Amino acid sequence: MTESIARQLLGLLSFTLAGAVLGFFTSHNLILGALFGSLLWSILSSLLNAKLVTWLDQNLSSPDPKLPFEQGRIVRSIANYRNKTEAEYDEIHADMDQFQAATSAMKDAIVIIDNQDNIEWWNNAAEEILEITIEQKHKRVQEVFSEPNFLEFYSQSSHIASFKADSADQKRVLEYRVESFGEGDKVLIVRDISESEKVGLMRHTFLANASHELRTPITVIHGYLETLQEQELPKPIQKAIHSMQSQSSRMAALIADLLTLSRLETSSENKSRKPIFIREMLNGITEEAKDVSGPKQHQISLNMDEGFDILGNEGEVRSALSNLVFNAVRYTPANGVIDIALEKLDNGVQFSVTDTGVGIPAEHIPRITERFYRVDEGRSRDSGGTGLGLAIVKHVLVRHNAKLGVTSKPGEGSRFSVTFPESRVVKI
Structure with a gap:
């Protein structure tokens, strides 16, 4: 900016001096000549500025004007910026074309949703699987999708990994997932899982x-x-x-x-909302664990918060929690410590079993809920387990909207926790 002003002043000064010299040799009047030079510079600058403005008004579509002085420098700077921008635009456009081609080839439906829940974009598979039309662009998700179970999943998608449902024509089974990105934007991914x-x-x-x-x-x-x-x-x-x-x-x-x-x-959720008398259940499981411990003489303790109960299927929940407790007994050496706890959280209730057993190496933890998966074949066989206990636990928790947490260190012990959501808790 300072250089541009200096060049403008230099041009004005040059014309003024030239006018003064011309006035001196023609009429011996320096002032009149200087004023004439200044006026000439002003007229010339105005004409050049007018040409520059006209070119800008044409959205730079006409050929670059050949202008002298500072206006010429402005034209060259704008032209360079335009060429650079066009190159970047071409690159972005090429990337967008590649993205469009890639998403068009995908079999999964992809829907981009903004932070106001408005549908902004979708791929070809979404048109086929979800039957989205161009008229539904910029409409809210709640206007396009009317299935109550899906809308409930969508509203809680930050806490629920996926949702399965039949398609509108009842011919396919679809799996829905929602991932967040940017500043509150979301991408809805829908996969046809009929064959699987x-x-x-x-x-x-x-x-x-x-x-x-x-x-x-x-x-x-x-x-x-x-x-x-x-x-x-x-x-x-x-x-x-x-x-x-x-x-x-x-x-x-x-x-x-x-x-x-x-x-x-065979079912993704247990709809039962009956109190299961969780404290009586855990007292019974603890006594059974002491009987199973027998000669090992584990130090088994039970601590429970009061004032609430869990809603669900009593038999299923008992099966899951007893599996976790009996696993602790099975894999904890003699005279080891097993702490069983039930505590109220801000967002639900958590049951936990902490032991001083053999522990689980970190690389095995993601797979321990698979059916027949063994951390140690010999150890598992000697313990008398079927290899299905934690698989049963996983499915019971899915059916009760609960989450399983596992932390463990080999040689130090393990902690298994089950977190029931607030929707599964009732005050008593």
């Missing part, structure tokens, strides 16, 4: 049928083995019968867990 759901249903049906068919023969075998064990038989035969009975008991437990897991996997 079909395969999952076939697997669940097979496991349920197979487990159901196996339960009767195993019960018969177990009964006969109990009868034989009461007979006076040679020691080698007694030992073999005892081993067979132990394995049949393990198989019966495995079948029972498979049936339970198959039943839990």
